[in-house]
Amino acid sequence: MDEKIMNLQEQISQREKARKRAKSLSFDSIATHGVYDLNEALLNQGSIIEPVYLSTAQTFENAEIMQKALAYEIPSWSYTRIHNPTLYYLEETLALLESYECPSEAHACVTSSGMSAINTVVEALLEGAENANFVSSAQVYGGTFQLFSIRQAQKKRQVRWVDATANIEKWEENIDENTRFIYIEVPSNPTIAMSDIKALSVLAHQYNIPLIVDATLATPALIRPLKYGADIVIHSLSKIMNASGMVIGGALIAKENISAGFLADEIRENFAGFIKLLLNRDNGACLSPMQAFLTLSELRTLRMRVEKFSHNALKIAQFLEAHPKVEWVSYPGLESYQQKDLAREYFWLVDSQTESYNYKAVHAFGHLMSFSVKGDGQTANEVLTRLKLIFRATDLGRVKSIATIPATTTHQQQGDQGREIAGIENNLIRLSIGGESPIDLMEDLDQALAG
Structure with missing residues (x-):
């Protein structure tokens, strides 16, 4: 058997071992390292960070290896x-x-x-x-x-x-x-x-x-x-x-x-x-x-980021729920959330039962919420337009907070009947909370709602 092919098969074995080792790690360690261990680093000139391979294709040592690679018989990337x-x-x-x-x-x-x-x-x-x-x-x-x-x-x-x-x-x-x-x-x-x-x-x-x-x-x-x-x-x-x-x-x-x-x-x-x-x-x-x-x-900071955004979002949801210009707020962390029991069954911050959390599992409910302003779709448009710190965009999950009106943007093409099926009202605002100070976000929302 070609020595090169034998080496590639050994690489498969090493990667299987790396995956098995990674399965035993904590969430943050997996997010930080994945399967990129010392062996993989040495295959990449010793780089401790996973390299970005921008080349569209790789060359092969001989025709046999090329044939086996394209038949998925040996590890290869061949073409991006x-x-x-x-x-x-x-x-x-x-x-x-x-x-x-x-x-x-x-x-x-x-x-x-x-x-x-x-x-x-x-x-x-x-x-x-x-x-x-x-x-x-x-x-x-x-x-x-x-x-x-x-x-x-x-x-x-x-x-x-x-x-x-x-x-x-x-x-x-x-x-x-x-x-x-x-x-x-x-x-x-x-x-x-x-x-x-x-x-x-x-x-x-x-x-x-x-x-x-x-x-x-x-x-x-x-x-x-x-x-x-x-x-x-x-x-x-x-x-x-x-x-x-x-x-x-x-x-x-x-x-x-x-x-x-x-x-x-x-x-x-x-x-x-x-x-x-x-x-x-x-x-x-x-x-x-x-x-x-x-x-x-x-991905390396995913859990930490999700925890921070969730913490901010809960404060904002509680603020909005108490605001006189808001009809209702949908956020799983609120006591008023209609599916509260189901949310508490599934939403857990991963590894929160570890020593850093005093072995107490912690609920966290994510960065996204929706709320209905008192009034109609035009009222919601006016509130959205008055925002100064929070961006108006159809995006979500950003480090910067973002708001939109789904009925006229992300879910516009569903039509009235489709939005009715999905429970999307014209005065509903979707709010994605990021990493800003909750105090600054609440001030921005307050002035926008006040008119």
């Missing part, structure tokens, strides 16, 4: 549309973080955007199915709603909407022999609604279909759906995972052997790998190495 070392380090880190404290292994595939991740997963699960349908929470991001209600309908695929807060019987009523998956956002954008992950995973597995959870707003620092039985987790890397606002990217993380009786066993075993090496090889939904590098850099 298919694979790349920087993407590898990010994918391994995301898989380890999302499967933290989970019994099952997981694999990740990063994509060019969050919507790309959603579309890639949905297409893979619906492909080749006649009269296919899927069941989804009605409380989802506007782009997801459009993808499900319009784009999939154009392909003769039916979405069956269910209120996120509905009991399990209502979800089951919409499942039949042609149902391919259940889809939820936890929590939802922008209404911050919860769905019961454990109950829905049990239901999905009764019908041998996967439960997909978009956990963008929570991140694995607060909720890890695989721990509660979900099969596939989706993230927009553009949000809280990259609080700097310099990345557009997405990720899908799937546990090994997802529940999907309609798929071949080898696809179920490593669904993320199937998408990465086969489907995305052809459709080109790859993430750029530079975007992967920036994401890796920000």
